[in-house]
Amino acid sequence: MIGVGLIGGSLARALRKAGAVREIIGASRNAAHLQKAVDFGVIDRFDTDVATAVQGADMVFVAVPLGAMRGVFDAINGVLAPGAVVTDGGSAKAAVVEDLQAACGQTPPWFVPGHPIAGTEQSGVEASFAELYQGRRVILTPLPETDATATARVRAMWEAAGAIVNEMDVGHHDEVLAATSHLPHILAFTLVESLARMSEKREIFEYAAGGFRDFTRIASSDPVMWRDICIANRDAILAMLDHFxxxxxxxxxxxxxxxxxxxxxxxxxxxxxxxxxxxxxxxxAE
Amino acid sequence: MIGVGLIGGSLARALRKAGAVREIIGASRNAAHLQKAVDFGVIDRFDTDVATAVQGADMVFVAVPLGAMRGVFDAINGVLAPGAVVTDGGSAKAAVVEDLQAACGQTPPWFVPGHPIAGTEQSGVEASFAELYQGRRVILTPLPETDATATARVRAMWEAAGAIVNEMDVGHHDEVLAATSHLPHILAFTLVESLARMSEKREIFEYAAGGFRDFTRIASSDPVMWRDICIANRDAILAMLDHFxxxxxxxxxxxxxxxxxxxxxxxxxxxxxxxxxxxxxxxxAE
Incomplete structure (x- = not known):
């Protein structure tokens, strides 16, 4: 489990609850966060060195911001156990595939690009819960080079976590998500920032009602994650922005x-x- | 109670629960809706003729779409009991005041423009509930000609319903609401219509998650009410749209x-x- 935040932590909890895992090893640069994940019972142990953490793993889930994907692929390429499968939770698939190809010099058969359509505006392992994926959709975007057995194993993992798995091609995924997720987040962020700048004393927000609260909830999402999504899915997002x-x-x-x-x-x-x-x-469920 | 939908019905329920009313008389053009409001115990009786309904009333609340305000003012002007106070729940105050002045040929002292900042995307008396205004803000925008006693009575009414009452001038109200309510509704309506047109089979919505659901909830609001708001608060809305x-x-x-x-x-x-x-x-509470 590379990255143990809301997305990685919730998958770890769900798989453990389903009895679908033996040992879960966490990896990231932040030992304090990882220790918290151990304390919560989300992971069994951790290593701050990604290459060491993945040794012997039969399944690797990469749940880091899009801007950190390339570094993870560089670290794990060549050190994976034979037969190991790698998948990710990134919100833009073409950019992840590009990073993967750049790191590996080719398209490896062991990587299955994936994206769980679930989340909250919260982040961090504190916000993770086993039911996050229950009844939710997960999109897999396997490439022509992807091993069919690897795709089947990733599908089985998500189904064990309660999700409904669909497959589509990378480009279609990125267009659909630009429309239903990336554009709404951009509109909510822009509106709240625009109003905050208009209203020095924030008086304007005092008269906002429930509709505004719902509409702008996603503007509390993680700014770094969303900056990375805007960069990674730039073309599809700009096309949607233009259309809108x-x-x-x-x-x-x-x-x-x-x-x-x-x-x-x-x-x-x-x-x-x-x-x-x-x-x-x-x-x-939600 | 002229118009017994979510807004009028909820005020009626709250005032009755607070023991602040003796008899509540409903008025609108739709006898079937009014009968439903009687069956629900929201109003005591009704009249489909507004001028008849207001006779003898000491407080009149006008809760109709903005496009129907002028007709109500035409009907009640000259038939009110001495000392009767009239207020409204319209989301744009300058337009309501213009309609009032056009109907009365002057600015009458008995009218207190008001706006409860509360609501849901539901509409109709079926959706009304006594707690809608609990802890919510109500903005009153009395004019220089407005009788101070009338304003105090409207304030007391809303406080009995559990609301927090603020006063501001008409223009400031319309700007604040354009920013925090009217613009968000316009963005949500436009986004959903835009996506629906892009996606013939609505496949796109199948991959939308909780963030999208929250963001677009207000696009289920009453189209007629929101058309009227766009027309009535045109200038402030266009300024906000331009800014955004x-x-x-x-x-x-x-x-x-x-x-x-x-x-x-x-x-x-x-x-x-x-x-x-x-x-x-x-x-x-929400």
């Missing part, structure tokens, strides 16, 4: 021109889609 | 230019402001 910016201008023009019918049509279509989404996901 | 659009372009440029430091600074400032907001409002 045009739609926002259309609505702005309708408001400027008192075009009540166009405004109503946009809001009605949005409500229809959002109400349908509520029904689809209404049975999940 | 510029900030979004700044972030887009930073992403395009791989300017990791600028991205991080924006996200960190947003997280700081949003985390402070969580603390401030952490004690409220």
């Amino acid at each position: 910016g045009q739609d926002l201008q259309v609505l702005g023009s309708a408001i400027r021109n008192h075009d009540a019918d166009s405004i109503l049509r946009i809001f009605q279509d949005a409500k229809t889609a959002r109400d349908a989404f509520t029904v689809t996901t209404g049975t999940t | 659009g510029q900030d979004l372009q700044v972030l887009g440029s930073a992403i395009r230019n791989h300017d990791a430091d600028s991205i991080l600074r924006i996200f960190q400032d947003a997280k700081t402001a949003r985390d402070a907001f969580t603390v401030t409002t952490g004690t409220t």
Whole structure:
């Protein structure tokens, strides 16, 4: 378990609860964090040297910010046990695959790119819990070079943690996530920063209600992680930003021109889609 | 109680629970809705004619969409009991005051413009509950012509319902609400409509997680109410949209230019402001 925060810690807890692991070894640069993970019972032991930590492991999960992926791949390439499988939890897959190829000089068969569509605005092992992936989707984006057995083992791991596993290609993943996750986070961060700068005394926030609280909850997410996502999935995010910016201008023009019918049509279509989404996901744990 | 939906119905329930009312008379054009409100015990009786309903009332609360305010003011002007006080729950105050002045030919002393900062994405009397205003803010925007006794009575009414009452001028209210409520709703509606149009089979929504659900919850709000708000608070909303659009372009440029430091600074400032907001409002009921 390279990186034992919300994502790695929750997977460790889920697999242990399911009886699907023997020993879980944590690795990262921060010994204090890792000791906390041991104290919580999330991992059994740790090593601050990644190359040492992965020796003898049959499954390696990389749950570090996207900006730290390349360093991990450099460290583990060549020291893995025969038959070991490596997968990750990064939110942008093309960038992870590029880092992997740069570190290994080729596309190794033992790496299965993955992304659990779950999380909270919290971070750190303190926030981890065994049920995080229950009923949630995990997307795997295996490459033509990826060993089918490796993909099957990663799928089985996530299913043991309670997740629903889908496969799609790297590019499609990055577009879908830019739309449903990266753009919303960017809008929430930008709105809150914009309002905070407008209002010196933060008086403006005193009159915000529940809708604002829900809308901006994701602006409490980890800034480093989201900076890395913006850099890593740049092209898909810029395309979505452009698309959204045009739609926002259309609505702005309708408001400027008192075009009540166009405004109503946009809001009605949005409500229809959002109400349908509520029904689809209404049975999940959250 | 003119309009017995989420806002009017919840106030009726709260005042009855507090023992602050004798008889509550509902008015709107829809007898079936009003009968439902009687069946739920929210109102005591109703009249589909507004002018008849307000006769003898000592307090009138107007809780209709902004587009219906003018018709209500036309109907009640001249038929109110001596000493009767009228207030409203509209989300944009300048537009309500304009409608009032147009209906009355002057600014009457008996009207206290008001706005409870509370609500859910639900609507209708079925969604109303007595605790909606508990610990929530209500903004009153009395005018120079408004009778101070009338303002005090409206304040006392909201305090009986559990709310915290603040006063500010009409223009400041409309700017603050454009920032913290109207803009977020517009962004959520636009994003969901934009994604729904991109994804014919709605496949895109299947991979959305809890962050997206929270962010877009307000896109399930009543389209007619929000169309009316966009028209009524047009100037303040367009100013905020412009301000936000510029900030979004700044972030887009930073992403395009791989300017990791600028991205991080924006996200960190947003997280700081949003985390402070969580603390401030952490004690409220919701």
